[in-house]
Amino acid sequence: xxxxxxxxxxxxxxxxxxxxxxxxxxxxxxxxxxxxxxxxxxxxxxxxxxxxxxxxxxxxxxxxxxxxxxxxxxxxxxxxxxxxxxxxxxxxxxxxxxxxxxxxxxxxxxxxxxxxxxxxxxxxxxxxxxxxxxxxxxxxxxxxxxxxxxxxxxxxxxxxxxxxxxxxxxxxxxxxxxxxxxxxxxxxxxxxxxxxxxxxxxxxxxxxxxxxxxxxxxxxxxxxxxxxxxxxxxxxxxxxxxxxxxxxxxxxxxxxxxxxxxxxxxxxxxxxxxxxxxxxxxxxxxxxxxxxxxxxxxxxxxxxxxxxxxxxxxxxxxxxxxxxxxxxxxxxxxxxxxxxxxxxxxxxxxxxxxxxxxxxxxxxxxxxxxxxxxxxxxxxxxxxxxxxx
Numbered sequence: 001x002x003x004x005x006x007x008x009x010x011x012x013x014x015x016x017x018x019x020x021x022x023x024x025x026x027x028x029x030x031x032x033x034x035x036x037x038x039x040x041x042x043x044x045x046x047x048x049x050x051x052x053x054x055x056x057x058x059x060x061x062x063x064x065x066x067x068x069x070x071x072x073x074x075x076x077x078x079x080x081x082x083x084x085x086x087x088x089x090x091x092x093x094x095x096x097x098x099x100x101x102x103x104x105x106x107x108x109x110x111x112x113x114x115x116x117x118x119x120x121x122x123x124x125x126x127x128x129x130x131x132x133x134x135x136x137x138x139x140x141x142x143x144x145x146x147x148x149x150x151x152x153x154x155x156x157x158x159x160x161x162x163x164x165x166x167x168x169x170x171x172x173x174x175x176x177x178x179x180x181x182x183x184x185x186x187x188x189x190x191x192x193x194x195x196x197x198x199x200x201x202x203x204x205x206x207x208x209x210x211x212x213x214x215x216x217x218x219x220x221x222x223x224x225x226x227x228x229x230x231x232x233x234x235x236x237x238x239x240x241x242x243x244x245x246x247x248x249x250x251x252x253x254x255x256x257x258x259x260x261x262x263x264x265x266x267x268x269x270x271x272x273x274x275x276x277x278x279x280x281x282x283x284x285x286x287x288x289x290x291x292x293x294x295x296x297x298x299x300x301x302x303x304x305x306x307x308x309x310x311x312x313x314x315x316x317x318x319x320x321x322x323x324x325x326x327x328x329x330x331x332x333x334x335x336x337x338x339x340x341x342x343x344x345x346x347x348x349x350x351x352x353x354x355x356x357x358x359x360x361x362x363x364x365x366x367x368x369x370x371x372x373x374x375x376x377x378x379x380x381x382x383x384x385x386x387x388x389x
Contacts, residue, residue: 034060034339036059036060036061036062037060037061037062037105037106037129037335037338037339038062038064038103038104038105038106039055039061039062039063039064039104039105039106039107039108040063040064040065040066040067040098040099040101040104040106040107040108040128041055041063041065041066041067041077041107041108041109041110042066042067042068042095042098042107042108042109042110042111042119042123043067043068043109043110043111043133044066044067044068044070044073044074044076044077044110045068045070045073045110045201045202047110047133048068048073048077048108048110048111049073049076049077049080050327051108051110051131051133051327051331052066052077052080052081052108053080053084054327054328054331055108055331056080056081056084056085057328058328058331058332058335060332060335060336060339061335063081063085063089064089064090064101064103064104065089065090065091065092065098065101065104066078066081066089066090066091066092066098067091067092067093067094067095067097067098068093069093069094070202071093073202074091074092074093075091077091078091095119095122096122099122099123099126099128100126104128105128105129105338106128106129106130106131106157106334106335106338107123107128107129107130107131108131108331109123109130109131109132109133110133111133112201112205112211112212113135113137113138113205113211113212113213113217113218114138114205114210114211114212114213116132116133116135116136116137116138116142117136117137117138117139117142117143117145117146120132120136120137120146121145121146121149124146124149124150124153124156124158125149127153127156128156129156129157129158129334129337129338130156130157130158130159131159131161131331131334132158132159132160132161133160133161134160134161134162134221134222134225134353134356135213135217135218135221135353135356135357135360136160136350136353136354136356136357137357138213138217138357139357139361140354140357140358140361140378140379140381143350143353143354143357143358144354146350147350147351147354150350157334157337157338157346158346158350159330159333159334159337159346159347160346160348160350160353161327161330162221162222162225162330162347162348162353162356163326163327163329163330164222164225164226164326165225165229165330165347165348166326166329166330166332166333166347167320167324167326167329168320168324168329169302169305169319169320169321169324170226170302170326172319172320173293173300173302173305173307173319174226174229174230176300176307176319177230177293177295177300178230180297181297181298181307182293182294182295182296182297182298182299182300182307182309183295183296183297183298183310184295184296184297185230185231185270185293185294185295186269186270186271186294186295186296187270187271187272187273187293187294188227188230188270188271188272188273188291188292188293188294189272189273189274189290189291189292189294190223190227190272190273190274190275190289190290190291190292191274191275191276191288191289191290192219192220192223192274192275192276192277192289193275193276193277193280193286193287193288193289194277194278194280194287195278195279195280195281195282195283195286195287196278197246197247197258197277197278197279198246198247198250198251198254198258198278199278200251204251204253206218206256207251207253207254207255207256208253208254208255208256209255209256212256213357213360213364214256214257214364215256215257215258215260215276216257216260216262216276216360216361216363216364216367217357217360217361217364219276220274220276220360220363221356221357221359221360223274223291224264224355224356224359224360224363225348225352225353225355225356225359226291226302227264227272227359228352228355228356228359229348229352230293231266231268231270233266233267233355234266234355234358234359234362234375235264235265235266235272235359235362235375236265236266236267236374236375237264237265237362237372237373237374237375238262238263238264238265238359238362238363238366238372238373239262239263239366239371239372239373240260240261240262240263240363240366240367240370241260241261241367241370242257242259242260242261242367243257243258243259243260244256244257244258246258246259246278246279257364257367258277258278258279259276259277259278259279260275260276260277260367261273261274261275261276262274262276262363262366262367264359264362264363274363288303289303290302290303291303296310297309297310297311298310298311298314304318304321305318305319305320305321306318307319330347333346333347358375358378358379361378361381362375362378365377365378
């Protein structure tokens with residue numbers, strides 16, 4: 001693969017990524033602009049198409065090839081690139097065809113969750129920088145295999161799409177907590193409420209636990225990662241309960257948990273309540289995604305950026321209000337790391353991405369068994385069939 005700069009390296013370190021904003025037309029120390037990153041995109045469903053469209057907006061990219069086994073998805077992706085750039089890239093049915101090309105520097109992958117581990121390994125073994133969608137994988141054994149492979153190739157940039165890590169409101173809010181501005185963190189509260197169920201995905205993969213990992217692993221990992229981030233690690237136990245039968249009349253084979261609630265606890269006593277449902281009434285008063293944290297000196301609502309202190313003499317704040325283009329910012333961070341002359345910390349390390357999967361597995365087991373489950377139990381299941389079914 002022809003190099004695009006003198007030195008391409010990744011640093012698997014702390015979660016505090018520096019320099020998230022990619023300078024357009026970035027100029028190197030020698031005074032010349034960096035060459036665009038030549039990209040392939042694997043998976044052109046809903047999320048993959050979003051990644052593709054966003055990448056096409058960034059001047060640091062050149063889409064060389066796209067891949068999807070579904071012909072209509074592949075043709076749609078080719079058409080999107082051609083319309084945006086006036087040049088039609090190559091289209092492939094199989095990922096191996098794309099990965100064998102020597103003119104591709106980096107790959108963005110957006111496939112169903114059960115394919116994450118295998119395709120991510122293939123990308124790294126092919127020597128390509130990787131932007132992987134969450135979750136990192138569906139089992140801890142798979143996550144560990146990806147961490148081990150990444151350690152063999154430290155020159156490759158590997159980012160996982162937890163885009164809240166690149167959202168300036170979340171970054172500033174977590175910093176506020178870590179700096180002690182809200183006092184001792186006491187509790188968190190989050191809901192993910194939608195009236196759009198049942199969500200199925202192409203070929204019904206979202207309705208199948210073995211393919212998606214269930215909602216605790218496929219979607220709620222975004223929430224687990226934020227709480228792990230501010231708590232500096234995963235919880236020690238969780239309890240919960242839920243329902244899998246809400247759409248059984250129309251989809252008897254569906255086995256994901258379309259409504260559940262959970263309580264999570266960390267070693268220092270910080271605890272979180274969470275509700276996740278696809279059967280909310282179609283009314284904005286019953287739907288939406290929120291995430292709040294309260295300490296003994298104040299609280300923050302991450303959805304709006306509102307910060308309120310118990311000391312009424314301190315004025316309320318709103319940090320980075322409004323919608324934030326966090327997918328764009330996450331992709332910019334990835335591209336900047338690929339083009340960097342020196343190592344830079346990713347928005348989150350692969351070990352932190354593994355912790356999000358681990359937390360999802362913890363909550364899933366707690367909901368399945370309607371009891372308090374410890375993280376030690378989950379860690380003891382690594383490599384067992386219980387990690388998926």
